[in-house]
Amino acid sequence: MREEQKHRQKKGRQGLPLTAAFLGFLAVFGAGLVFLPEKVFSDTENRYLAQKPEWTPEAFLDGSYGEDYEKYLSDQFPMRGGLVALKALAQRSAGKGDVNGVYFGKDGYYIERFDREKLLNGQLQKNIAYLAKAVSSFGESLGEDHVRVMLVPSASQILTEKLPDFAEPWDQTEVYELLREAAWRENAAGKGKRGEAQDWPSWLLRPDQVLAGHSGEELYYRTDHHWTTKGAYYAFSCWMDSIGEKAPDMEKYDRTVVTEEFLGTIHSKLNIPMNPDRIEVWTPAGAGEWNGDSQFEVFYDGVPEAHGSLYEPERLKGRDKYAVFLDGNHALTEIVNTEAAGHRRLLIIKDSYAHCFAAFAAPYFERVYMADLRYLNQKLSELSEEEKVTDVLVLYQIPGFASDENVTKIAR
Numbered sequence: 001m002r003e004e005q006k007h008r009q010k011k012g013r014q015g016l017p018l019t020a021a022f023l024g025f026l027a028v029f030g031a032g033l034v035f036l037p038e039k040v041f042s043d044t045e046n047r048y049l050a051q052k053p054e055w056t057p058e059a060f061l062d063g064s065y066g067e068d069y070e071k072y073l074s075d076q077f078p079m080r081g082g083l084v085a086l087k088a089l090a091q092r093s094a095g096k097g098d099v100n101g102v103y104f105g106k107d108g109y110y111i112e113r114f115d116r117e118k119l120l121n122g123q124l125q126k127n128i129a130y131l132a133k134a135v136s137s138f139g140e141s142l143g144e145d146h147v148r149v150m151l152v153p154s155a156s157q158i159l160t161e162k163l164p165d166f167a168e169p170w171d172q173t174e175v176y177e178l179l180r181e182a183a184w185r186e187n188a189a190g191k192g193k194r195g196e197a198q199d200w201p202s203w204l205l206r207p208d209q210v211l212a213g214h215s216g217e218e219l220y221y222r223t224d225h226h227w228t229t230k231g232a233y234y235a236f237s238c239w240m241d242s243i244g245e246k247a248p249d250m251e252k253y254d255r256t257v258v259t260e261e262f263l264g265t266i267h268s269k270l271n272i273p274m275n276p277d278r279i280e281v282w283t284p285a286g287a288g289e290w291n292g293d294s295q296f297e298v299f300y301d302g303v304p305e306a307h308g309s310l311y312e313p314e315r316l317k318g319r320d321k322y323a324v325f326l327d328g329n330h331a332l333t334e335i336v337n338t339e340a341a342g343h344r345r346l347l348i349i350k351d352s353y354a355h356c357f358a359a360f361a362a363p364y365f366e367r368v369y370m371a372d373l374r375y376l377n378q379k380l381s382e383l384s385e386e387e388k389v390t391d392v393l394v395l396y397q398i399p400g401f402a403s404d405e406n407v408t409k410i411a412r
Contacts, residue, residue, distance in 0.1 A: 312328075331375035
């Protein structure tokens with residue numbers, strides 16, 4: 001009995017260093033949370049970090065305070081980037097199919113995975129209803145022929161051959177059908193109609209079909225969630241066809257590689273070694289240097305300082321190199337075509353997928369306004385009326401559209 005007791009005591013003492021180390025770890029990182037200043041923005045992840053939530057009885061009782069505090073701890077944890085990388089490598093070594101919502105694809109592709117049920121039962125249905133309402137409203141004020149919606153699938157929908165064999169990606173094309181039905185109900189409610197949606201509306205484009213026809217090409221970045229300039233070109237061609245225009249052939253553009261050191265948002269999710277992407281800028285053949293003065297003047301967020309190019313070369317020196325296109329995210333971007341022949345004005349309601357797309361569209365309009373509802377609080381109906389908008393394009397990546405709570409502003 002004594003021997004057994006001695007054995008237990010010895011075993012307990014052997015575990016003391018590990019316990020002490022663990023407690024020390026918690027103490028150090030706990031002190032870091034207390035004494036280190038809160039970070040507002042993560043350059044690595046290219047996003048704003050959760051801040052310490054304010055405690056209120058209401059937030060405590062409905063559970064939102066606990067959820068927000070958990071996000072705060074996760075975002076502000078000291079040495080978070082290194083821990084994220086260690087976790088990703090460990091899960092990858094253990095044979096886990098996806099890590100942090102990312103598939104390890106073939107040929108160096110890292111492709112985001114999306115939870116269908118979470119999106120369908122979350123914000124998506126609300127956003128579809130608001131978008132349907134906005135389409136109806138713009139159709140009445142501008143004419144349905146002047147309204148287009150282009151929801152772009154992510155890489156998992158198009159680059160199926162790059163996915164790992166076990167992957168079961170969300171079929172994002174169901175969003176088109178959901179939107180068609182919602183728009184029909186919105187229209188039918190005002191006209192007293194009953195039944196089911198029949199014809200496919202001319203305003204609802206199917207870029208998925210165009211992109212799928214070129215799935216063997218580089219349509220998406222390997223380390224980022226955006227499409228490439230080539231992917232945007234194919235969607236531009238689809239949009240031009242829908243408005244009765246013809247896009248220039250691909251050979252009519254000069255293509256310049258502006259960086260080969262781009263590590264994007266998916267790299268930030270994992271923070272592990274990856275081969276960087278290259279970014280191409282496409283300009284009309286013979287138009288001169290891509291980073292020189294052009295026929296366009298660009299204004300950001302109402303500031304009366306004209307930028308003479310659609311591109312910001314300085315952004316290539318930072319981490320968010322995709323911001324070379326129109327300087328990244330702004331609430332409102334205005335592009336003035338100083339050589340415009342007509343008076344058509346385009347409003348693009350968008351996420352960042354529109355940034356490399358806009359360069360293709362800009363030559364065909366006197367002005368292009370790009371509204372990002374994540375940052376813009378002005379009513380779109382007022383903006384459209386004040387700026388004498390003639391055409392509207394809603395351009396989003398489907399998963400981004402599905403989860404963005406700010407899309408509710410679209411019908412104001």
